[in-house]
Amino acid sequence: MNHGFFEQVYQIVAKIPEGQVATYSQIARALEQPHNARVVGWAMRQAPADRNLPCHRVVKKTGELAPAFTEQRALLENEGVPFDTRGRVQLTACNWNQ
DNA sequence: CCCCTGGCAGTCG
DNA sequence: ACGACTGCCAGGG
Numbered sequence: 001m002n003h004g005f006f007e008q009v010y011q012i013v014a015k016i017p018e019g020q021v022a023t024y025s026q027i028a029r030a031l032e033q034p035h036n037a038r039v040v041g042w043a044m045r046q047a048p049a050d051r052n053l054p055c056h057r058v059v060k061k062t063g064e065l066a067p068a069f070t071e072q073r074a075l076l077e078n079e080g081v082p083f084d085t086r087g088r089v090q091l092t093a094c095n096w097n098q
Numbered sequence: 099c100c101c102c103t104g105g106c107a108g109t110c111g
Numbered sequence: 112a113c114g115a116c117t118g119c120c121a122g123g124g
Contacts, residue, residue, distance in 0.1 A: 005107055024119050035105040038119040042107065045118050058118080066118030102124085109116090 005036065009043040016057040019079045020096040021089055023061045041066070057096075063088035 012027050024044075025037040033039075044055045044066070056075040059065055063084070065072045077083070082090040 025121085028120085033106095035120085036107080037121090038105075038117090039107050041118040042109095042116095043118090046108070055118085060118085061120065069118060072118090100124105103122090105120090107117100111114095 005031070005033070005039055006043040006046070009040050010047065010051060010053055013044070013047075013053050013055060013058060014051070016054055016096050018054075019081060020094050021057045021059050021076070021081060021091065022096045023059060023091070025061050026096070027058065037061075059089050059091075063091045065089070 008031050009027060012030055013022070016022050023037075024040040025034070027040045028034055028037040040058070044053075044058055047053050047055055056069070056072045059072075065087075073083070073087070076089065081094050084090055
């Protein structure tokens with residue numbers, strides 16, 4: 001059942017549809033642990049490559065992208081995710097609601 | 099707008 | 112066993 005909080009995070013991230021994004025805090029709330037948004041970020045950083053997770057679809061609540069993940073913007077733009085002039089994802093247009 | 103605090107999973111040396 | 116580190120967020124001043 002419980003294979004760790006990271007495992008729970010991976011299950012959710014795997015469901016984010018192409019062309020949409022979720023925030024770290026959204027995922028934390030979905031797991032009923034609103035204080036663990038930070039841990040969601042750590043889970044993404046350490047995500048095993050063999051899971052093929054769309055970790056590029058997870059952004060900060062402000063729409064800013066993760067630091068030190070330079071391909072993220074290109075991957076999102078390739079899916080049609082819109083950005084504003086400050087380089088932030090336009091969450092109102094592509095946020096994953098569920 | 100900025101700065102601070104608390105919350106806390108998992109890995110590595 | 113321990114400390115340091117890591118893709119965050121909300122609330123307050």
